[in-house]
Amino acid sequence: AVTQAAPAPEPASANPGGWKPRVDQTFREQVENAEREIIQRVLAHTHDNVTEAARILDLERGHFYKKMKALGLRRGQSES
Numbered sequence: 001a002v003t004q005a006a007p008a009p010e011p012a013s014a015n016p017g018g019w020k021p022r023v024d025q026t027f028r029e030q031v032e033n034a035e036r037e038i039i040q041r042v043l044a045h046t047h048d049n050v051t052e053a054a055r056i057l058d059l060e061r062g063h064f065y066k067k068m069k070a071l072g073l074r075r076g077q078s079e080s
Contacts, residue, residue: 032071035067035071036071036072036073038057039053039057039064039067039068039071039073040073040077042056042057043073043075043077048075048076050064050065050068050075
């Protein structure tokens with residue numbers, strides 16, 4: 001039996017996390033969307049415990065609240 005070598009993996013730096021850039025959004029919009037998604041996921045993980053979410057992300061709680069407000073997020077809106 002002939003075995004074929006698996007294709008060489010793509011370098012990790014070529015496409016980190018499978019992320020694909022969007023050409024229909026500005027850099028700032030893409031950063032805000034990424035920040036919003038990160039915060040929503042951490043809040044879901046902590047069951048909306050802002051203190052714990054801020055600790056996980058290594059942010060001061062006050063800064064975390066300001067970031068939530070700037071991104072239009074409120075407790076209870078996290079992804080399930």
